[in-house]
Amino acid sequence: MPNNLIIHGGRPLAGEVQIQGSKNTALPLIAACLLTEESCVLENVPEISDVATMAEIARGTGAIVEWDKPAKRLLIQAKSLGGSALNAALARKLRASILFSGALLGRLREARLPYPGGDAIGSRPLSTHLRALEALGVRVREDEKEIALDGRALAGAEITLEEPSVTATENAILAAVVAPGKTAMRLAAFEPHVQELVKFLARMGAKIRWTDAFTLAIEGVERLGGGSHRINPDELEISGFTALAAATHSTLTIRPVEPAYCTAVFLQLKKMGVTYEMADGTLAIGKPSSAYHAFRIQSGLYPKLGSDHLPPFAVLATQAEGASLVHDWMYDGRLRYLAELEKMGARVTLLDPHRALIHGPTPLFGSELDGLDIRSGMTLVIAGLVAHGRTAIIGVEHLDRGYEKLEERLRAIGADIKRVV
Numbered sequence: 153m154p155n156n157l158i159i160h161g162g163r164p165l166a167g168e169v170q171i172q173g174s175k176n177t178a179l180p181l182i183a184a185c186l187l188t189e190e191s192c193v194l195e196n197v198p199e200i201s202d203v204a205t206m207a208e209i210a211r212g213t214g215a216i217v218e219w220d221k222p223a224k225r226l227l228i229q230a231k232s233l234g235g236s237a238l239n240a241a242l243a244r245k246l247r248a249s250i251l252f253s254g255a256l257l258g259r260l261r262e263a264r265l266p267y268p269g270g271d272a273i274g275s276r277p278l279s280t281h282l283r284a285l286e287a288l289g290v291r292v293r294e295d296e297k298e299i300a301l302d303g304r305a306l307a308g309a310e311i312t313l314e315e316p317s318v319t320a321t322e323n324a325i326l327a328a329v330v331a332p333g334k335t336a337m338r339l340a341a342f343e344p345h346v347q348e349l350v351k352f353l354a355r356m357g358a359k360i361r362w363t364d365a366f367t368l369a370i371e372g373v374e375r376l377g378g379g380s381h382r383i384n385p386d387e388l389e390i391s392g393f394t395a396l397a398a399a400t401h402s403t404l405t406i407r408p409v410e411p412a413y414c415t416a417v418f419l420q421l422k423k424m425g426v427t428y429e430m431a432d433g434t435l436a437i438g439k440p441s442s443a444y445h446a447f448r449i450q451s452g453l454y455p456k457l458g459s460d461h462l463p464p465f466a467v468l469a470t471q472a473e474g475a476s477l478v479h480d481w482m483y484d485g486r487l488r489y490l491a492e493l494e495k496m497g498a499r500v501t502l503l504d505p506h507r508a509l510i511h512g513p514t515p516l517f518g519s520e521l522d523g524l525d526i527r528s529g530m531t532l533v534i535a536g537l538v539a540h541g542r543t544a545i546i547g548v549e550h551l552d553r554g555y556e557k558l559e560e561r562l563r564a565i566g567a568d569i570k571r572v573v
Contacts, residue, residue, distance in 0.1 A: 157545040157559070159536035160568040161518065164439075165402040167565035169393045171409065172198040172556045173224065173383030176345040180322045181352050181381060182206045183251035185228035186215060187258050187330060188356060190378030194226040197383055202553045205245050209252060212239040230259070237264040240298070244268065246553070250281060250319060254326030257290060257303035264300050280313055280320040287311045288327055288335070308333030308372050316341040316366065316453055322349055328370045329358040335370040342366055343454045344413040348384055355379040385410050388460050388527070389555070390435065391417045395464035396534045397437035398426045398444070399471050404565060407434040416457045420465060423447040424472055446474030446512065451482060463489055463531035467538060469510040470498045476510045489528035495519040496539050518543040526554040533558070537567055 173196035182203070185192040197203060199221050207217045207226065214234035218227040236256050243249035247268045256263035267278075278299070282292050289305035308331050313320055321341040328335040340346070342365050350360055350368070356379035359371040385408045394417060397404035411418075411430055421428050425445045427438035449469060451459045459482045469476035470493065480486045484505040494500050496519045499511040518541030523529040529551045536543030548571070551558055559569050 155548050156572050157533065157536070157548050158570050158572055159518075159533065159543040159545070160541070161400075161537045161543060162540040163400075163566065163568070165397070165400055165404060165537070165565045165567060168405040168407065169561060169565060171385040171389050171393070171406060172196075174198075174345060174348070174386040174388075175200060175202055175554050176318075176343075176386075176388070177348045177383050178203050179206050179248040180251050180319075180326075180345060180349045181383070182210055182226070182228065183255045184326060184349060184352060184356070186210065186213060186230045186233065186252065186255040187326065188376040188378055189229075189231045191227060191229040192356070192378050193380040194228070195224065195380065195382040197224050197226045198386070198556045199224070200552060200554055200556050202246050202248065205242055206248060209238055209242045209249055212242065213252070213256070233260060236260050236262040238266065240266040248319065250278070251323055251326065253281075253299070253301055254285070254323035257285070257301055257306060257327045258330040261303040261306060262301060263303070264298055266298050280315055280317045281323050284311050284313055284320055284324040285327060288324065288331055290327070303327070306331045308335040308370065311335060311337045313337070313339040315339070318343050318346060321346055325349060325353070325360070325368065325370070329353055329360055329372060330374070330376065331372040333372055335368075335372070337368040337370065338366065340366055340368045341454070343458065344384060344387055344410075348381070352379060352381040355381065384413065387413045387417070390414055391457075391461045392464045392530050392534070394421065394426075394428070394435065394437060395468045396537060398424075398440070399468045399534060399538045401439055402437070402565075403439055404437045405434060406437065409433055409435045415455055417461065420447070420449065420457060424465075424468060426468075443513070444468065444472035446472045446476040448477045448479065450477070450479040459483055459486060460527045462486075463527050464534055466490065466493065466510060467531055467534045470512045470514050470516060470535075471538065472512045474512065476512070477507065478510060479507045481506055488524055489531050492521045492524070492528070492532055493535055495521060496535055496543070515540065517541055520544045520546065522546055523548045523550050526550045530555060530558075533562070533569070537562075537569075
């Protein structure tokens with residue numbers, strides 16, 4: 153039975169928000185732990201269902217996985233792997249399951265996986281993944297049920313990705329770090345979680361380095377050792393809570409923040425006239441001294457805002473003077489959340505599947521909404537906290553995939569929010 157959220161909004165919030173570890177860093181690092189027989193330890197792991205699913209898939213391959221949730225510590229030892237096939241039911245739950253293919257190719261020289269699942273945000277073909285692996289000598293066989301990968305000829309190569317896909321970059325890295333020879337990967341994604349994966353693999357003994365922002369040089373090694381890594385603060389949580397604070401005219405302290413990974417978030421705040429201060433890993437959002445300014449909210453290649461950053465800022469745009477352009481060039485289904493905001497009174501002009509104008513300032517009013525996906529769900533929570541009256545968000549299981557104890561943290565800063573069945 154689906155879970156629903158009931159929110160009574162229209163009130164300012166105050167207090168401190170503790171940012172959890174990055175989901176998008178934790179998932180590829182779990183896959184990377186299968187590359188070695190030695191123990192690996194991940195710290196600051198968020199207690200979310202996507203991590204639980206990824207850990208369970210790792211167990212299904214034969215890895216020993218111990219998750220100390222109170223300590224936020226995950227220990228993984230993949231001394232013995234029982235096979236190259238993933239548990240199909242689990243793998244279909246999240247798109248990140250495809251990352252095990254790169255790790256299993258590196259370790260066993262073969263992998264079998266079902267077509268992965270994930271959020272319904274538009275077309276996300278696997279061609280970039282498969283072409284990158286083929287460049288490394290992997291033979292690909294597809295049928296209607298699964299993808300079978302034969303890596304007996306795995307070797308370093310010159311790779312130019314079809315697009316700077318994050319998961320395709322991570323997948324190719326996982327295979328290449330133990331592939332004989334040298335790999336040069338161009339148009340590699342440079343997002344924070346890719347940078348963190350590179351750091352972790354280097355600690356495990358991989359010979360991998362950035363030669364510029366979008367190019368990686370890798371020299372394959374025969375084996376990797378164990379390693380430990382502290383997961384970085386989730387920059388998507390940071391931008392989401394920042395937009396929440398600004399849109400509700402609240403005074404919030406947000407920590408910890410890795411400022412090097414949030415430069416585009418700070419720029420967006422500045423352009424829209426949000427009052428903030430950043431010092432010593434702490435971001436303080438103050439009440440506005442004047443009206444917020446409409447501004448372009450556009451995704452791009454890192455270090456610009458990523459697609460997942462945009463939806464919460466769309467709520468802030470409803471409270472800004474003028475017309476803000478929301479432009480998500482990547483996913484043709486991402487803007488579905490705007491129809492939910494319209495139910496609350498938002499004035500939206502949809503230009504095409506990738507662009508829309510949001511006209512403000514506009515008061516929002518409580519309504520019954522569809523949670524849609526992880527980031528849309530968080531966006532509608534923010535909208536419910538801005539809105540006057542009662543908001544019901546139906547089907548919020550998506551939120552548990554990406555946000556740890558969200559309602560508990562929101563209640564701690566004064567939100568009237570509860571979960572009901």
